[in-house]
Amino acid sequence: MSEQVAKHGKSLIQNSKRNRQLSEEENWLVHEQVCYALLDTGDIDEAKEIVEKLSLRFPKSLRVFLLQGALCECCEDYGKAQEVYERILQENEAHQGAMKRQCCVAKAQGDTEKAIGMLKKYLDVFMTDVEAWEELASLYLSMQMTKQAAFCYEEAILIQPQNPTNHLKYADLLYVLSNASTLHLLHQAIGYYSVVLDLTNGTSVHAKYGVLSCCDAIKSQGRGASAKLTEDEEKLLSKVSRELTTSYEERSPQLAVHLKATGITTTT
Amino acid sequence: MLMLDPNVRNWVMIPITFAMLLIGVLRHLVSKLMRGSSTPKIKTIQAKQLIQRSQYLRAHSGFLNRAAFNQRKEFFCEKEKGAFLQKVDPSLNPQQAMMSDPSMLSDMLTKNLTMIVPQFVTGAWVNFFFSGFVVAKVPFPLTQKFKLMLQRGVDLSSLDVTYISSLSWYFLNLFGMQGLLQLIMGEKTFDDTQVMQQQMSMGAGPAGGLDAPNLFKAEKDQLEMMQHTYRVDKFVELAAK
Numbered sequence: 001m002s003e004q005v006a007k008h009g010k011s012l013i014q015n016s017k018r019n020r021q022l023s024e025e026e027n028w029l030v031h032e033q034v035c036y037a038l039l040d041t042g043d044i045d046e047a048k049e050i051v052e053k054l055s056l057r058f059p060k061s062l063r064v065f066l067l068q069g070a071l072c073e074c075c076e077d078y079g080k081a082q083e084v085y086e087r088i089l090q091e092n093e094a095h096q097g098a099m100k101r102q103c104c105v106a107k108a109q110g111d112t113e114k115a116i117g118m119l120k121k122y123l124d125v126f127m128t129d130v131e132a133w134e135e136l137a138s139l140y141l142s143m144q145m146t147k148q149a150a151f152c153y154e155e156a157i158l159i160q161p162q163n164p165t166n167h168l169k170y171a172d173l174l175y176v177l178s179n180a181s182t183l184h185l186l187h188q189a190i191g192y193y194s195v196v197l198d199l200t201n202g203t204s205v206h207a208k209y210g211v212l213s214c215c216d217a218i219k220s221q222g223r224g225a226s227a228k229l230t231e232d233e234e235k236l237l238s239k240v241s242r243e244l245t246t247s248y249e250e251r252s253p254q255l256a257v258h259l260k261a262t263g264i265t266t267t268t
Numbered sequence: 269m270l271m272l273d274p275n276v277r278n279w280v281m282i283p284i285t286f287a288m289l290l291i292g293v294l295r296h297l298v299s300k301l302m303r304g305s306s307t308p309k310i311k312t313i314q315a316k317q318l319i320q321r322s323q324y325l326r327a328h329s330g331f332l333n334r335a336a337f338n339q340r341k342e343f344f345c346e347k348e349k350g351a352f353l354q355k356v357d358p359s360l361n362p363q364q365a366m367m368s369d370p371s372m373l374s375d376m377l378t379k380n381l382t383m384i385v386p387q388f389v390t391g392a393w394v395n396f397f398f399s400g401f402v403v404a405k406v407p408f409p410l411t412q413k414f415k416l417m418l419q420r421g422v423d424l425s426s427l428d429v430t431y432i433s434s435l436s437w438y439f440l441n442l443f444g445m446q447g448l449l450q451l452i453m454g455e456k457t458f459d460d461t462q463v464m465q466q467q468m469s470m471g472a473g474p475a476g477g478l479d480a481p482n483l484f485k486a487e488k489d490q491l492e493m494m495q496h497t498y499r500v501d502k503f504v505e506l507a508a509k
Contacts, residue, residue, distance in 0.1 A: 094309065094310040124314070125310055126313070127321045128321055154332060157328070157331050158331065158332065161328045161331050188500065191501050194503035194504045194506065194507035195331070236504055239507075239508055
């Protein structure tokens with residue numbers, strides 16, 4: 001995406017004839033977008049030119065400051081980027097972009113704990129920002145803090161229950177968090193995998209594997225009555241393993257052998 | 269049939285229209301100048317987001333297990349530490365904010381000044397110089413009720429409703445200029461009717477402001493009343509089919 005924006009946007013900005021067809025306002029908006037795209041694709045020199053042009057035109061704009069900060073980040077000049085963001089926040093204490101970028105600076109510097117702290121501070125105010133919750137979850141995961149990550153995914157699910165990715169990750173975490181004494185987590189995980197299957201019309205292979213693993217874990221870890229699956233779970237298990245086997249056999253028979261070898265699918 | 273003098277058109281109708289247009293442009297520019305950059309306060313945003321988060325929680329609680337739901341409910345409603353029971357920043361309470369923050373009052377004053385003063389002046393101007401003219405005729409028949417709207421300033425019971433008096437023409441221009449101005453200026457101009465509506469509702473509640481204490485209380489009550497049901501289990505049955 002960014003590559004295309006960068007390529008076509010560059011030609012639009014440089015071609016003064018087509019450029020003139022845009023209204024002035026739109027022209028500067030294009031400049032901003034193309035600049036971000038160029039930073040994405042790593043064309044730092046060209047991005048620098050555009051930032052300078054924008055700084056000349058809008059010397060006091062916070063949006064341009066944000067771009068300058070992003071430029072500094074791309075040049076790995078984190079100290080200066082931090083300075084720029086702090087200046088933005090001084091002017092507008094609730095500037096979402098600058099707060100988020102600050103977390104990214106900390107993350108890029110390898111200081112995960114600081115990044116987490118910053119992101120927590122950000123989420124304390126902007127607590128309905130799904131992407132921030134997801135980012136915090138992945139930061140926690142990189143620190144092996146599974147429980148905290150699970151909390152973040154719960155929050156993401158609350159805000160966007162229609163997005164299967166969050167359910168999927170949450171279910172994975174429940175599976176990870178479970179042990180022999182907390183088998184109910186596995187039952188919950190199966191529930192969330194079912195939600196994913198429902199939302200993706202049963203196409204998610206990840207969720208199918210999840211169901212299989214959970215059922216397997218319940219059977220192997222539980223003792224006596226607790227090792228039993230409920231009726232619905234039994235049904236789901238046989239359905240999912242049937243579907244997985246047939247789809248493997250259809251698409252790549254070589255891998256189907258491996259699937260059978262794991263013993264995870266119940267052949268009925 | 270009434271014969272309208274072309275001089276009335278040239279010296280009454282066109283000048284009124286032209287003046288209204290110019291004043292519209294002027295007002296737009298002035299209000300653009302006077303409009304300070306208002307950056308939202310972090311506390312306001314936080315309060316709004318708190319409310320929204322609790323709304324999300326209520327709407328989608330079925331996707332959470334009991335423990336996770338209770339944890340969040342506690343976060344919002346716990347007796348001492350609950351987010352909805354904290355002392356609310358006085359600036360979030362509209363009545364108190366009005367007292368403590370004079371900038372809000374002056375803000376309102378400038379807004380009103382740019383709006384009322386030109387209206388007042390032009391109204392007086394039209395009333396003084398152009399009252400009593402019949403300036404135009406609408407090409408379609410109308411019911412008697414329109415007399416009040418179209419023939420202000422001309423009290424002739426025998427005059428047909430379709431004739432428009434100069435004062436009414438002024439009012440039509442005042443409220444109908446919005447679209448034309450937008451075309452000319454190429455950007456969104458302020459909307460008189462919107463401002464009017466805002467003023468009307470001013471008595472009932474704060475315009476645009478956030479009444480945090482009351483909203484918090486309502487949200488807390490609803491959260492506490494809520495019955496939590498865990499719905500994820502049902503999906504197993506659904507997926508197994």
